[in-house]
Amino acid sequence: MIAWLLSIEKACEESEMAIVGKHNSITDVAGIMAGNYTNKLAASGVTVILCKEGAVAGVDVRGSAPGTRETDLLNPINLVESVQAVVLSGGSVYGLAASDGVVRWLADRHLGFPMDEDENHVVPIVPAAVLCDLGRGADFIPPIQADWGARACDAAHNGPLSEGCIGAGTGAVSGAIKGGLGSASLVMAHGITMAAVVAVNSFGSVVNPDTGMIWERDTGIKNEYGDQGKRSVRLPQQLPEPPIANTTIGIVATDAKITKAQAKKIAQMAHDGLARAVRPSHTMFDGDTLFCLATGKRVLPDTQGVLAGNKAQAMNDMGHAAAECMSRAIVHGILAAETHGNFMAFRDLPDRAISSKP
Amino acid sequence: MIAWLLSIEKACEESEMAIVGKHNSITDVAGIMAGNYTNKLAASGVTVILCKEGAVAGVDVRGSAPGTRETDLLNPINLVESVQAVVLSGGSVYGLAASDGVVRWLADRHLGFPMDEDENHVVPIVPAAVLCDLGRGADFIPPIQADWGARACDAAHNGPLSEGCIGAGTGAVSGAIKGGLGSASLVMAHGITMAAVVAVNSFGSVVNPDTGMIWERDTGIKNEYGDQGKRSVRLPQQLPEPPIANTTIGIVATDAKITKAQAKKIAQMAHDGLARAVRPSHTMFDGDTLFCLATGKRVLPDTQGVLAGNKAQAMNDMGHAAAECMSRAIVHGILAAETHGNFMAFRDLPDRAISSKP
Numbered sequence: 001m002i003a004w005l006l007s008i009e010k011a012c013e014e015s016e017m018a019i020v021g022k023h024n025s026i027t028d029v030a031g032i033m034a035g036n037y038t039n040k041l042a043a044s045g046v047t048v049i050l051c052k053e054g055a056v057a058g059v060d061v062r063g064s065a066p067g068t069r070e071t072d073l074l075n076p077i078n079l080v081e082s083v084q085a086v087v088l089s090g091g092s093v094y095g096l097a098a099s100d101g102v103v104r105w106l107a108d109r110h111l112g113f114p115m116d117e118d119e120n121h122v123v124p125i126v127p128a129a130v131l132c133d134l135g136r137g138a139d140f141i142p143p144i145q146a147d148w149g150a151r152a153c154d155a156a157h158n159g160p161l162s163e164g165c166i167g168a169g170t171g172a173v174s175g176a177i178k179g180g181l182g183s184a185s186l187v188m189a190h191g192i193t194m195a196a197v198v199a200v201n202s203f204g205s206v207v208n209p210d211t212g213m214i215w216e217r218d219t220g221i222k223n224e225y226g227d228q229g230k231r232s233v234r235l236p237q238q239l240p241e242p243p244i245a246n247t248t249i250g251i252v253a254t255d256a257k258i259t260k261a262q263a264k265k266i267a268q269m270a271h272d273g274l275a276r277a278v279r280p281s282h283t284m285f286d287g288d289t290l291f292c293l294a295t296g297k298r299v300l301p302d303t304q305g306v307l308a309g310n311k312a313q314a315m316n317d318m319g320h321a322a323a324e325c326m327s328r329a330i331v332h333g334i335l336a337a338e339t340h341g342n343f344m345a346f347r348d349l350p351d352r353a354i355s356s357k358p
Numbered sequence: 359m360i361a362w363l364l365s366i367e368k369a370c371e372e373s374e375m376a377i378v379g380k381h382n383s384i385t386d387v388a389g390i391m392a393g394n395y396t397n398k399l400a401a402s403g404v405t406v407i408l409c410k411e412g413a414v415a416g417v418d419v420r421g422s423a424p425g426t427r428e429t430d431l432l433n434p435i436n437l438v439e440s441v442q443a444v445v446l447s448g449g450s451v452y453g454l455a456a457s458d459g460v461v462r463w464l465a466d467r468h469l470g471f472p473m474d475e476d477e478n479h480v481v482p483i484v485p486a487a488v489l490c491d492l493g494r495g496a497d498f499i500p501p502i503q504a505d506w507g508a509r510a511c512d513a514a515h516n517g518p519l520s521e522g523c524i525g526a527g528t529g530a531v532s533g534a535i536k537g538g539l540g541s542a543s544l545v546m547a548h549g550i551t552m553a554a555v556v557a558v559n560s561f562g563s564v565v566n567p568d569t570g571m572i573w574e575r576d577t578g579i580k581n582e583y584g585d586q587g588k589r590s591v592r593l594p595q596q597l598p599e600p601p602i603a604n605t606t607i608g609i610v611a612t613d614a615k616i617t618k619a620q621a622k623k624i625a626q627m628a629h630d631g632l633a634r635a636v637r638p639s640h641t642m643f644d645g646d647t648l649f650c651l652a653t654g655k656r657v658l659p660d661t662q663g664v665l666a667g668n669k670a671q672a673m674n675d676m677g678h679a680a681a682e683c684m685s686r687a688i689v690h691g692i693l694a695a696e697t698h699g700n701f702m703a704f705r706d707l708p709d710r711a712i713s714s715k716p
Contacts, residue, residue: 283678
């Protein structure tokens with residue numbers, strides 16, 4: 001009984017499961033592919049998560065400067081039950097155009113909400129969220145068009161996912177340092193996989209300014225953060241640019257079979273992982289938006305005791321795992337980032353001699 | 359400019375302000391009084407926060423098993439602009455009755471939404487949330503009636519607030535140990551006060567099971583958690599009761615002048631402090647609900663730069679301060695709790711020799 005209360009890692013250690021998925025990435029979820037298009041010159045890019053067979057989806061928007069499309073249809077009271085892709089993009093408002101290319105790419109393959117019985121005509125369902133990386137590349141507005149989305153689809157695969165300054169994380173900045181794209185996965189004791197991908201472009205900091213250490217460094221499984229994750233660094237004394245150009249966007253995905261309402265609940269709990277890893281988060285300058293995708297391959301175990309049958313216990317585990325994966329993906333994004341101009345990467349910051357608050 | 363990015367404490371230290379309010383409690387906010395009614399035999403109680411002159415209010419419900427009243431009127435699109443009290447109560451559904459006593463207590467003093475021009479007749483506005491402590495006292499259902507609410511009003515004051523097994527925290531349990539009522543405050547660099555009160559009755563744990571230490575022990579200001587806050591303890595190996603009877607409920611309050619929408623935003627960001635301090639939080643078994651009250655005595659400083667005039671920067675500080683106060687109030691609630699039957703208090707847990715994950 002105590003297992004629900006312990007951290008997921010603990011529960012998994014007890015059952016001696018391999019707790020990190022094969023690639024420690026969102027591509028560990030059966031039915032999920034990921035693709036990036038990166039434009040270094042424009043310091044922007046697009047990340048597409050494809051679920052060609054469809055995935056039940058939910059979303060929770062908690063930042064106060066969001067940029068999104070197709071999020072209203074994810075309300076559990078609305079018609080559409082599954083989506084074919086979710087797009088994370090740089091370029092702020094302009095980045096929403098990338099989704100048009102993903103819609104067309106899917107339509108060409110007859111993947112989408114069916115408009116006739118033989119599924120010859122479809123309406124691809126492609127929710128999207130953007131982050132603001134304007135002004136960090138050659139031009140203030142990166143030249144994002146529909147083709148960026150299509151190219152990310154062309155690149156989609158289910159192997160190991162590159163991290164750092166790639167896809168939607170290309171131009172990302174987190175607090176005073178370079179942000180990036182990160183991913184992580186977890187195989188839970190009952191065999192269900194949870195995973196996350198996130199582009200960290202936050203107003204708040206992943207690094208505790210009092211200690212110079214990663215806030216959520218203790219969330220790492222089996223030394224996954226390596227020596228970088230143990231460092232205490234000296235943060236830049238100046239922000240490299242005025243704030244406002246922020247927003248962390250991400251996706252948690254699972255192979256579990258859940259409803260739209262349950263997907264929304266998991267997206268909500270995933271924000272707890274963002275809250276822990278980025279401080280402050282969900283500010284007026286962030287459009288923090290997280291999606292949940294569920295490919296429906298595995299049935300949730302039943303709740304024991306008085307609530308038998310309603311899956312609540314498994315939902316607690318799933319939501320907690322989503323939060324943990326989100327925290328870990330955020331740390332990966334920061335550790336994988338590379339210095340870009342004035343935006344120093346964590347890995348390139350000098351060591352701090354002694355922490356002021358040990 | 360970097361100050362926004364640093365933790366609030368750091369910003370405050372830099373300006374050499376006293377950063378914790380006079381009593382380190384929600385009563386540090388001008389215009390706020392707090393009162394408790396405690397029934398040890400029933401292992402339940404009521405906490406009332408009174409704002410006799412009215413306070414602009416917001417709420418964010420993020421747990422999946424909430425028990426509330428008068429939360430819909432806090433939607434920014436709705437009529438009522440201010441409330442006269444917020445009630446936190448034990449007793450699950452039955453505890454909602456305590457609010458009736460608070461409503462009558464206020465009506466007797468002509469405090470409420472005016473129904474005629476001379477304010478002779480009023481409708482007191484009293485949002486409330488309950489937590490589930492059923493089965494922990496002499497009877498399964500504690501005998502909560504309206505008089506419990508009235509007695510809490512009678513006891514209201516603006517001095518130091520007792521913590522632990524008192525008021526709504528009387529029967530609270532947090533994970534495998536005893537929960538309780540906690541409070542904390544912060545005076546920000548610009549002189550605005552933020553404070554929190556919370557009854558910690560969570561499914562998740564305030565203590566990291568891997569280390570036996572308080573998850574958010576580093577949030578303490580000037581050793582406010584004392585030696586207890588530094589301990590590594592051995593948690594009970596069994597939950598003292600089956601889960602389900604959970605829910606953390608609380609209030610953040612400020613003397614700032616803000617709108618209903620801004621109060622909702624601050625309540626939302628306060629949940630980030632709950633997410634950090636209680637892991638997991640916002641589960642299917644928690645009805646986690648946080649209110650924000652603003653007494654309107656101090657004007658928010660203007661945002662600098664391109665967003666001048668919209669107060670966004672100050673809102674970031676306020677929301678972050680609300681999250682920090684919420685985390686700290688939660689830790690206070692756990693450290694102040696006393697053992698009750700099988701529910702062991704943190705302070706009575708044995709020391710752990712060596713942490714397994716240092």
